[in-house]
Amino acid sequence: MERFETESLALIPGQNVRARILSHHPWGVIVEIAGYEEAGLSPSIDMIEQFSRTTSSHDELLALFPPIGSQIDAVIEQIHRSHPPVSVRLSIRPADLESLAWRCDFCGEPITLSPGGDVLVLDSRSNDGPGSHTIISHRHCLAEQIRPENTGERARALKIGKMC
Template sequence: MPGCAADEAVRDDQLMQRFDSVGCDLVMGTAVRATIISHERWGVMAQVIGHETVGASVDAGVIDSPSGSPQARPEEYPPVGGQVDAVVQEINRYHPPAWIRLTMRAANLREFSWTCGCCGQLTILSPGGDGVTVDVRSSEGPGCASFAAHRSCLAGRLNPDFDGDRARVKAVGRDQPPPPAIGIGNQSPR
């Protein structure tokens, strides 16, 4: 016996492959370790440790050049098989396959910045910075659009009546005191 349209939609959605959930624990500014798997004329192919099923690359322009060149020369690339420190520069989950772009520049390892999608100024995405990554997804199908934003810019664009959402935007990912244990402070002495 056929179900209602909503039941059919749920069944259809369950069959859909959501490639955009791959590597979802990575955001721009995340420090990672990666293994270099090949040299290309434009940079290197890599595998992010712990996320080996997601493709990754590092453009020569974001590999420091010991010779002082604006981009690393092929002979300056890290060796194939070697492990390197890197920072997630961008994650493309809009169309399959998901892809991670990394940066290996020493300056980016210390502090990674990206343009705020709200005001156009740089925001710091490294831990302790003033930026967050916003992922936009839909229940209608796979795909994810992402952008960086200053916490204050994003919170300022939310409806002023959404105090909880504004507070969460400002606090997400930051150290917060643990919630009080249930019943603490509400108990009468025995």
């Protein structure tokens, strides 16, 4: 067994993907992400969490389930790599497809994960075992966590991924 699963590291929260519906379940649907069919992922869409507050009946909610075999646009909401298989939760809410919002894991304030948002996605790993954990952060929140005398790392946290 590999110490760290690496194929899923190309996927990050806020990323738009294409997915194919594999099966329906009482809570939602199981999908496969295009290009990652053999990656050992467990991607799903929790339809109850996403739409139960906006539908008036169970039948109305069920009508929102995409048909099995259909291809859909989705956005990665969360990734859990703590143990295999890598769990990927997708969203198909129209607002999330436009601009996915989440909360910063440091300050708790809203943060935009979609391209153009001022977000950093950190994957933390242990040096003595498999698995990783994803942390979502504002740039400035991460920079504030770095020791003040480490000005180079603080500066890099504020610039990483930004066009020069």
